[in-house]
Amino acid sequence: MKFQLLLPLAVVAALAFTGCSEDNDAQNQAKLEVRLTDAPGDFSRVSLDVQQIEVHLKDEADPAGWEKLNFTPQTLNILDYVNGRSALLVSTDFAPGDLKEIRLILGSNNTVTARDGEVYTLKTPSGQTSGVKLKLDKATLRAGETYQLLLDFDVAKSIVERGNWKPGNDKKERYLLKPVVRLVAQEITGGIYGQVTPAAALPQVLAIRSSLTPADTFSTNADATGAYRLQGLPSGTYRLEYFPTTTAPTNQPAYHSAVRTGVVVVNNQLTNVPTVGLAD
Template sequence: MKFNRFLSFAALAALALTGCSKDSDSASANSSKLEVRLTDAPGDFRSVTLDVRQVEVHLKDEAQADGWQFLSFTPQMVDILNYVNGKSALLVSTDFAPGDIKEIRLILGPNSTVTGNDGFVYDLKTPSGQSSGVKLKLDKVTLRPNETFQLLLDFDVAKSIKERGNWDKNKKKEERYILKPVIRLISQEIAGVLFGQVTPAAALPQILAIRSSLTPADTFSTFADASGAFRLQGLPSGTYRVEFYPTTTAPAGQPAYRSMTLTGKTVTNNQATDLQVTRLD
């Protein structure tokens, strides 16, 4: 038989996507979510820009060098003085296999700078001994399925930036400061929940919870089950926009299913927020 030869490209693509979706949904259902954020204790400078190149976590005992795992991260310049008084920069937000994490390592590049109160931009040199990165030990951190775990790196500017003892103000100003990062690690399980019901249940919508109080926004997703119930777990605290997208069409003669958006929904750690019933017809 030769009918396979005539199977359309679109159909093949649909089959492939269906398979990928099932695998992805299965993996997502069993995964944790890991966030790494950076905040700052203020210092007496106009700005402090860190050249953040890489973020890694260690999954085994410290003596095992092969235990390091890269996290999904785009190298970036972060002016940490923008993240004080409860604000924080989101470095990593990724699905992660449940289990223990022993250490986290922050790799900084050579282009970090500090702008002094004199308005001059100084290079921040990192000692060669710290070229392997800033390592921070974790105490009994276990990522559990369907929960979010947050690692907050509290960078102390005042203690981290030192003036060179032999610096000559009549020579290169760029060599005035040296960077010896002092970072306090705060770790916490995040267990906020959004739940509710959609009707008609036959719409089988995908549901996105978008943390609009964060820039850039962070997105979590799930699907309603056959009864129309849904539950999003492991959500960090914040204000969310919740979007509903039907994945089926209404039977002939019935009102069409439509997308819906709920705004201003608040999530609090260790509490469940009931969104009640959302109509999609």
């Protein structure tokens, strides 16, 4: 199958895919997020059976360069993800380095539902074998940053009706799936910083973007002065949770957890959070 790729990439800012960094080793990792969005088409539903997502880390000619991402096979109605909405397919910690390509392996249960409610099978001969491959241009994952790959699926151009098909013919033969996908890569550089008291509580800080399912969670620990900073956060509204990791000395107020809601992160900006106290 021949795929039309609308490139070059727009490399703008770093990415996140659902995951939680729970130890210092995560500071040496990048975050990789893969999302799917759609340009509308004249159908009521388009179900895409995505079985596997891989990225290529080496020279294009090296077949050993493909690495599977942590993805749960699923069938998506891609018409649910239009007008700025997107499906979060992958969110994971990833080793820093260059990405060369991304590939979606499709299953056989791809269908399109017409406006009259009739369901037709989408034939995807190449998509089921070698996969839908998209090349990346200068996509570099850096430690401590988040990188997002947005797959912009164009339904109107991707679903092709056979010219000789007529009502009464085999429904499996009406439509072909020839994916037209625009690939947008961006670095995400938003962040949050602030101060926790007392510093002796050695608090852990979680930033949770709960508008996603499952929620997108990032974590860090405050330093010896109580200062903390979370970087590489995608734009959105976050809930911050603070947890002391030790107990207060005898005859001092007990340490307790705290929550701050409605913390807004904007790309390319750092959001300051007022000081949070963890002692009565």
